[in-house]
Amino acid sequence: MNAVLLARVHRAPVAVLAILVLSASLLIAGLPRMMQAAYDDALGHLLDQTSATQTDLLIGRSPATTLDVLTEPAQFATANQTWWRLLPPELRAVTDQGPGSRAHYNAKTAGTPVAGLLGRRAMSGQFVNLGWLSDADRRVRFVRGTPPGPAGRISVPDHPDIPRLDIALVEQASKRMNLPIGTVLVLGHSNPVAARVTAIFEPLDATDRYWHHNEDMLNVSVRVKPSGDDETHITSLTSADSLLSLAGGARLLTYQWVIPVRSSAVNARNADSLIGSVARYIDRARIEGSVAGYAPQTGLTTLLSGFLDRLRAAETLLVLLFGGLLAVSLGVIALAVQLVGERTHHALSLMRARGGSLGQLVGTGVGLVALVTVPAVLLGYGAAFLVPGPVTPIVHVGPLVIGLTAIVFCAAQVAASHRRPLRDRRDDMIARRPSIRRLTLEVIVVVVALVGAYLLRNRGLTTSEPDPFLMMVPVALTVAAALITVRCYPYPLRLIVALVTRRRTAVPFLGFALAARARAFSALPVLILLPALAVSVFAAVISSGLNATQSDVAWQRTGADARIESTVEISPEAIERVRRVPGVTAVVPASKSPVQVGRGGTVGTGLAVDLAAYRAILAGTPLSVPEPPTSATASEVPALVSPELIGNATLLVGWQKQMTVVPKGIVAAMPVLGRELRNVVVVPFDANERVGARTTVNTLFIKGTGLDGRRLSEAAALAVTPVSVTVEEELDRITATPLAGTVQWTLLVVTAALTAYALLAVLIMLVIGAAERGTALSFLRTLGMPERQARGLTVLEIAPMIVLTTLAGLLLGLVLPVALGPGIDLSVYAGDLPVKDYPIDLITPALLAGGVAVVAVLGAFAHAAVSHRRALGSVLRVGES
Amino acid sequence: MTETPTLSELEAQAVRGRPAFGETAHILCDNLVRIFKTEGVEVVALQGLDLLIEKGELIAIVGASGSGKSTLLNVLSGLDVPTAGLARVAGTDLLSMTAKDRLRYRRETVGFIWQQTARNLLPYLTGRENVVLPMRLAGNRAQKSRAGELLDLLGVGDCADRRPGEMSGGEQQRVAIAVALANSPEVILADEPTGELDSDTSEQVFAALRSANRALGVTAVIVTHDDLVSEQVDRTVGIRDGRTSSETLRRASEDGGTIAEEYAVLDRVGRLQLPRDFTSALNMERRVRLELERDHIGVWPEGSEDE
Incomplete structure (x- = not known):
């Protein structure tokens, strides 16, 4: 049969299916992009916050003898080419050699004391190191004086004919150390050199991460000696002509080549392979430079390893939430497919009776579902590309899984309901009792879930190798709770029935009796409603736990409303x-x-x-x-x-x-x-x-x-x-981190989506059972029940299931954080403080669950009101056909 | 020297010349049993039913609610599978059919008409499209002309381009008959086809069934409560408690009227169902006394003396 015609005829359920598939595809493809973007941002943020001296690759060398001294920039350049050549391709891809990059090399002395000043007395505890930057001409501006020129020789008291070189200082050093232009310093107590301050310079861009490597040239560092006196240190800028004079037996001279890593090119996805590349590079550089004493080093490996460890912990929560969302959305889609199947059942049964083969029936059903699902999946998939973030395999696979699930479920449903001869069952027969096999299976699921929860609490989820069994524990717990709910649901109701039997009005008795004595209601809505509520309540509890911990961390770190630390x-x-x-x-x-x-x-x-x-x-x-x-x-x-x-x-x-x-x-x-x-x-x-x-x-x-x-x-x-911070500023800092922001946003989206899915599940379930319910009620109406009471009866019949499932979901959602708490490390979202307590803030989850229950019951009421508008005869006819 | 035949050889020799039970029948049910089973409860809907219908016959099956007539029709239509016994329609054994056989049986051998007019037709297809549907399902080239012919034959040619919602109940049932006839089946089965119709319309629908039976030579089995229908067919089979209990045969009398004769059914093992009002009138319970006379068998209540 023509699928387009069927779609046109059953446009309402088909539209519901389309919307569900579209929204699920968008969420399932969009959320991972957002999460991945947040992971990448977090790493970028981390790299940007960390000093470039940690993130860049550095090759250092301290010349041991005068033979090792490099006197010409060309010698540095040759070595530089070697270091770049050794880079593995994947590491080269994230390094930056272009114009304006931090790539440079330098030569600096360390701990060079001012032995004296020409013409006046030197202040004690002053150290002026000598430094040469390969790209000083592109990095600094001389604001006063003349740039350092060629080196020469000079005679000073006690030291006739010593090397003289020109230096430039930053304004701060010149003032604080009282070294104005024209000052001639004698540096070093043995093998001294004279340094003439010829200029004051300032960095062209002091905020450039380039200066992390040369911080010592911009800021005077003050060190307190054990005696309590201060030492002041600065590194001056000198010219390439002075390279020869930098070396000296008593001076600590180091050379350094900087290979900058672009933080924007490093992300959570390539971090793991970069760790390996960096290790390979370090090995190569070490071998290449072993004879001359070159020492490659970087903090990048430690940084990335630490980040990946933390990321694994962070991912666990998001994977749980994402898994819950995926499972619930697939469940609701299955329910919507069931609704479509229910609506097309007559047509397909007729086709079957008129000689349609199973293949033809499945083809028709699948054709209808595919006609709706495929465009919806494509639209959702396309819309997900509007969400900023990188494309990961799940972005492609997620929507595909959704589409395939809808189609396969439809095929299975059609095949199952039309495979056997039509009249194999009779409605007037009594309900099947649950088989021993099924009961045993259910008991096993419950036991496995409990054992899993116990193991999870003890082992945790964030070991180096994620245990797939433990990852399934939350799912197993949810299924166990749903099974218990389905099985035990009639018992409290029977108690109520016993109580309302004595009342004069028939409606409460009939409603509760219908609910309590009906065959165990379809497991699918419970399997959707319960996890939807459980995960959304779980998300709400985690969210409030995170908020509390973040605030706690902010207070702990600040120590008062504000703190100044100098x-x-x-x-x-x-x-x-x-x-x-x-x-x-x-x-x-x-x-x-x-x-x-x-x-x-x-x-x-x-x-x-x-x-x-x-x-x-x-x-x-x-x-x-x-x-x-x-x-x-x-x-x-x-x-x-x-x-x-x-x-x-x-x-x-x-x-x-x-x-x-x-x-x-x-x-x-x-x-x-x-x-x-x-x-x-x-x-x-x-x-x-x-x-x-x-x-x-x-x-x-x-x-x-x-x-x-x-x-x-x-x-x-x-x-x-000084460091000066208030609680609010600290809290902002914690919550503004990409991971913390994303997890809160994800919790919100997942909560909202699951709540919507829970409501939809109830409504779809109502629509699916409408015909049967209509028949039952129409018979009661023929016995004289007024329409108003019939409406009330529908609500009473549906409400217990909704209320009990909601309560079970609420309970599970509240228990999950406690059960899984020790297994999930949320510290990465809370300023690295372990989130230990999940304050039982009942208000939000209760409002959430209560809201879902009320809206669902109202939906039942509205549905009952709409259903009863039809004439009694037509209702009865609908029931019979 | 001639050998003396054994007893079994003599029995075989005696039976050899006679046809097997229902060998020539178009529809054959022999000791048919259908039990619906769920855990702990069994409902025996057919309790060893025997039925023979010849090719081209038009018969009605009547019986009280729950007597098993709808179950029988479902078995004959291939929608249900009997539990035991023999059921053969147009040479097809309904108990040993594979899924493929069952499909072919539905496509080529039987057509079916339900009581509810809405159930027979898809509401969003026109009359012609509904008739063409089984042909397309069977992989036949969609023959619009044949659909038109069938609709014309059944007197609903004007419904070809109308949807079921735009037809009367009688028109819908006649289009449903056309749908059932679409793939030229050998048998059509109708479950209370006039159950939802007034007497005038019922007459039209029955006329349509009869014209299909006469014009196309199709064997027609109609389950009905409608006297109008049951009194116009050649044979009416009554079912009680899952067994055929009576048959009414009709033939034209010499004065142009119809003579109806009701018979009790004797099954293959010699069982006979006496009508309940007969047994009640003579207070027959549990045991009766039988007497073989020259041309009949006498049945007396227990304890009565011979005349």
Whole structure:
């Protein structure tokens, strides 16, 4: 028979099928693209956030003898060509040699002290290293003076006739180290050279990742000596003419070739193969340069390996959600195909009776479904390309699976219902009792699901090799719950029936009796409705767990409403300026520093803070800190220590001065320091003063409202810009990561899609059973039941199934995170803090499940209302035909 | 020297000259049994039914609701498979048919008409398209002309381009007869074809069946409750409790009227169903006494004395 004609006649169910196939194809092809894009973005984000010194390939060399010294740029260029030539093709594809790339080579000295200045006294603790960049002409601009010129020789006091070379400094170094243009420095105590400051330069683009490799040329680094005095270090820029003078027995000279990796070219898909390529490259470069002492290195391998480990954990959740969505969408599509089959059953039966072969019937059914499915799949597949993201195999396979499922299910359904002679069964016979074989099978499924859940909790899903059995556990749990629901559904209803029997009105009794005594309702709607609700409730619970953890992490990392943490001391004046920032209500200063714990040289963390004041500003926040330790005498330093240190009666702590502290209690967790503390000592704010040293404030915990990290930082006006962050900013940072953003979005899409599917499943089920229900009700109406009561009866008949399945789905959705929780690592979405607790926030899931149930029951009511508009005679006729 | 034949040889010799039961019949049911079974419950719809129908006959099958007549028709139409016994239609054994045989049987041997007019036709096809459908399913070249001829023969030529919704109930049933006849079957089976129709329309539909029977030589079996139909066929077979219980034969009388004679059916093993009102009237229960007379068999209630 003509499939187009059939499609035209049964346009409503066919349209439902088309919409379902289209939306499922779009979701199944689109979501992985979105997820993959997020994975790629996450990796790109990670690479961009990481210093180029870690992400790029570096070949370093320290010339051991004067013979190894490279004196000409051409020598560097020759070596450079070698390093590029050794790149494996797949690695070459992600490196960047084009114009404007970071590819360059340099020569720098390290720890070169200023031995003296010509004409004036040098400041102590100054180090000016010498540096040459192969592409300095394209990277810097000389703002004052003349660029470094050719080297020469000069006589200075104590050193007649030493090499002289020209250098340029950045403005910051020139000012801070008091080295204006014209200054002549004597560098190095042995084999000194004279360096003449001829120019001040600035980078053409200071934000370029190029400068990660040459950070030492742009910023003065300050190091605190054990004596408490500062050392200042800067690397100056010199010309190629000076290459010969850079070497010297006492100078630490290093050469470096930089092969930049384009972060945009590295993605989650090629990361694994890149790890191998990088390893091969390192081996080749090591062999090539082994004689001359070249040392290839990169942090890329570690970075990518770490990322892939985290990604596997992240993928687990998305795979579970995606699998749930796929299963439910296939189920609803199967239900829609069943609806189409129901509608075309008469035509196909007639065809069969009139001599149609099974092949012809299957051909007609499949033709109709294919006529709808194929364009819908193609449209969904095409629309998925509007979703930004790379194309992975699942993008092609997903829609194909959907289309094939619809067609194969249709073929199987038609074949099954028309294979045997038509009148092999009789409706007036009693229902089949469940066979022992089927009961055994169901019990096995339930047992396997429970065992699987137990194993999953113990082993976890995120081992290096994903266990397919464990991946199936959530599915098995859902199927087990559905089977139990189908099997046990009549029992609570029979109780209700027993109660309503005594009432005078017949409708509740009839409705519940119909529901309770009917043959176990079709398993398919339950198998759709239950997982749909379970997965969407699961998604909602995971989502709220993630939100809570993200917020918790933000608080933990910030330590208060806002925090300023500086590498240099925060003076009392600066503290006062911060206190005066609008919105700030309280500031608690603290000193946080690496300390030596005990006598064994163990390095730990010391925190000197007034815990009472800190507790006061944390009141009303999710954070808490322990009570301050009490001291017996004024000179004693009481301390809270991390659990492993509590056994000591006293503890030697090397801070600015050595102090002996008395452990008075345990500090198991502390904001900013983390949750699982080791070698941590928390002492009163004035602990250093009690032992005769001074307290160096470097951390401020700030309470206030409407705070802005940048304004706080500006108000502090410290010599080195501090880290200044508020809870909101930290939370934004966590949630703005591509993975966190995507997982929240995916959770939302999956929840919405599954809820819609659940509703559709109920409605399709209503339509499929409409004729049979119509017949039953029309008989009741002939006995004198008014139409209004008949409508109520439909709702009462359907509602128990919806309500019970919804409850089972809700319960399963709430239990799943608890059952699977330890097996799924969500820390990657929550700022690397393990998501341990899934707060049972009943409101969202209950609203979700309640909403589905109410809308489904309303749908049943509306359907009943529409069905009963037909004349009684026609209903009866429909029932009989 | 001549050998003395054994007893079995003598029996075989005696039977050899006689035709087997129903050998020449177009439709043969011999001890036909159909049991519907589900776990723990059995319903025996046919309990050893015997029936012989000759080629070209037009017969009616009557019986109370639940007597098994629809089951019989479903078995004959190949829609159902009997549990035991023998059922043969136009030389096809219905019990040993493969799926392929069953398909060919439906295509070439039988045509079927249901009671519900809506069930016989696809509502979105025109009358002609409905008639052409079985031909196309059978792989015959779609013969629009044959469809037209059939519709004309049955008096519904004007329904060729109308859809079932635009036809009366009687027209729909006549188009359904045309559909059943589309592939020139040897037998047509009709399950209460006039059940939903008024008497005038019933008359038209029955006339259409009769003209198909006469003009095309098709054997027609009609299950009916309609006296109008059952009283106009040559033979009416009554079914009770899954067995043929009576037959009514009609022949034209010399004065132009119709003479109907009702017979009880004697099956192959000699069983006879006595009409219930007969047994009730004489209070016959469980046992009766039989007496062989010269030209008949007498049946007396238990305990009665010979005259």
